[in-house]
Amino acid sequence: MDLPHVWLWTMLLAFVLTWMIFHFNNQRKKKSMLKLAEAATEEIREGVADIIIVGAGVGGSALAYALAKDGRRVHVIERDMREPERIMGEVMQPGGRFMLSKLGLQDCLEGIDAQKLTGLAVYKDGKEGVLPFPVENNTFPYEPSARSFHNGRLVQRLRQRASSLPNVHVEEGTVKSLIEEKGVIKGVIYKNTTACQETTAFAPLTVVCDGCYSNLRRSLVDSTEEVxxxxxxxxxxxxxxxxxxxxxxxxxxxxxxxxxxxxxxxxxxxxxxxxxxxxxxxxxxxxxxxxxxxxxxxxxxxxxxxxxxxxxxxxxxxxxxKSMSATLSEKKGVIVLGDAFNMRHPIIASGMMVVLSDVLILRHLLKPLENLANVTQVSQVIKNFNDIRKRQLTH
The missing domain is CATH 3.30.9.10 (D-Amino Acid Oxidase, subunit A, domain 2)
Known part of the structure; x- marks a missing residue:
């Protein structure tokens, strides 16, 4: 082959190689941009909350306070803001008090005539025994005793603390349904009690924390309640x-x-x-x-x-x-907490302790995220949350 032909084929090969390198780099950039686009499906709009919390019981109110202290904008929607009247959720174990203190809410047990409990007295067939609350490996910042109280009084104190923060908006209303787009929960449709009209609220993350009678749970998880x-x-x-x-x-x-x-x-x-x-x-x-x-x-x-x-x-x-095992929702942009998520026999008196522990776990995992609209990252947080709580509850 003479020199001109060698030169021509060399130039052609160089052109093809250059084009291929450019093409593959361009495709790689497109894939990278696509991943970024999927991760940040929407920008957080001005005036829109970072998180919607459905329910302002012990769990919902404590979570609203904790996330707001971390700088999040929180919209709480509660069906009835009057003081609840319950016959359950009236005993908080020492561990629950410890969780409250870690959230900075320990003073909510003050001023509600809460009573100090130091142990369990058991009676059977005329015999009696007293079991003090365990104090081994005590790392509590106070005496590890329990408290008994009117549940509604504690709930009202927690609501007041959450509402006192400027970035928490507490509203009385009934959530009718969740807003879903392609498997991602975008917000809620609810009826405001004052205005008596249906409206919508949007946020990158929705937390369903509306108790054991939750209707929203049924649209998110396939959990069976056992009575x-x-x-x-x-x-x-x-x-x-x-x-x-x-x-x-x-x-x-x-x-x-x-x-x-x-x-x-x-x-x-x-x-x-x-x-x-x-x-x-x-x-x-x-x-x-x-x-x-x-x-x-x-x-x-x-x-x-x-x-x-x-x-x-x-x-x-x-x-x-009721009892109900915890099941994560496959839908993104949403997490279920409290009795809407997991129920156990009330005689154990551990419901409040568990939900407050869950609040601490979720707060810790969400804290590093700058943009909750990153669906991929938030989904990973929810998965990690479930893994951590399982490990804690089995030890």
């Missing part, structure tokens, strides 16, 4: 237990009874009843059952207070005891 028994509870007023610093557990038949101080002069009485044999409240069967079947099994030093509440006509509430 094992029912709890009937009432308050005996103008009373104090002979041992007010113990949570009293009576191993009676057919199920257990529980008694504890909810305030300095009020005692909560609870009896567990099998799900298939709940006496009627309307015709007085429940009062008769408690007085004739349960009261004789209550230790003599507690029995008078147990009966007094019934005779005084105390308002009784019957609620199901």
């Amino acid at each position: 094992h028994t029912y709890m009937v509870g009432y308050i005996t007023r103008n009373s104090q237990l002979y041992d007010p610093k113990s949570l009293h557990l009576i191993l009676s038949r057919p199920m257990v009874c529980i008694m504890y101080q909810t305030s300095s002069d009020e005692v909560r009485c609870i009896a567990e009843i099998p799900a298939d044999s709940v006496p009627s409240m309307a015709n007085g069967e429940m009062s008769t059952f408690l007085k004739e079947s349960m009261a004789p099994q209550i230790p003599i030093q507690l029995r008078e207070i147990f009966i007094k509440g019934i005779n005084d006509g105390a308002s009784m509430k019957v609620v199901p005891t």
Whole structure:
């Protein structure tokens, strides 16, 4: 081959190689740009919250406060801002108090007539034993005792603390549904109580924390609630237990009874009843059952207070005891917390401790993220959250 032909083929080969290098570099840049575009699906718009929290109970209010302290703009939507009346969530274990202190909310237990509990008193067949709360490897910043109180009073204090921050907007309204686009939750449709009209709210992340009766949960996860028994509870007023610093557990038949101080002069009485044999409240069967079947099994030093509440006509509430395993939603831009996410038997008295622990985990994982609109990063945070809480709950 003569020199001109060699030169021509060399130039052609150089051109092809140059074009290929340019083409592959360009394709690589396009892929990189595409990944960035997918990661940041939208810019956070001015005036739009970073996070929407549905529900302002213990978990929702604590999370709103924690995230707002980290500089997030939080929009809380709560169905009813009046003080809740519950017969559950009235005992916070020492671990729960520890979580509150780590969130800077320990003072919310002050000024609500909360009572100090130092242990569990157990009664069975005329025998009695007291189990103090464990203090091994104590790293608490205070004495590791529990607290009992009116749940609604604590909830109102937590709501007040969250609302006091300028970047928290608390609104009374009922969330009707979630706004979804291509498997990503973008916000909520809700009815404002004051305006009585439906409106929308958008945020890169929505937290569903609206309790055990959550309707939104059903659109996010396929979790099955199991009802094992029912709890009937009432308050005996103008009373104090002979041992007010113990949570009293009576191993009676057919199920257990529980008694504890909810305030300095009020005692909560609870009896567990099998799900298939709940006496009627309307015709007085429940009062008769408690007085004739349960009261004789209550230790003599507690029995008078147990009966007094019934005779005084105390308002009784019957609620199901539910259990539900935690399941992550496959949809992006959303996470479920609290009793909407995971339920366990209330006799364990660990619900508030678990949700406050979850708040701390989620806050820690979200803190480094500058832009919550990065769907990929937030999805990884939610996965990490689930992995961490599983490890903590199994140790």
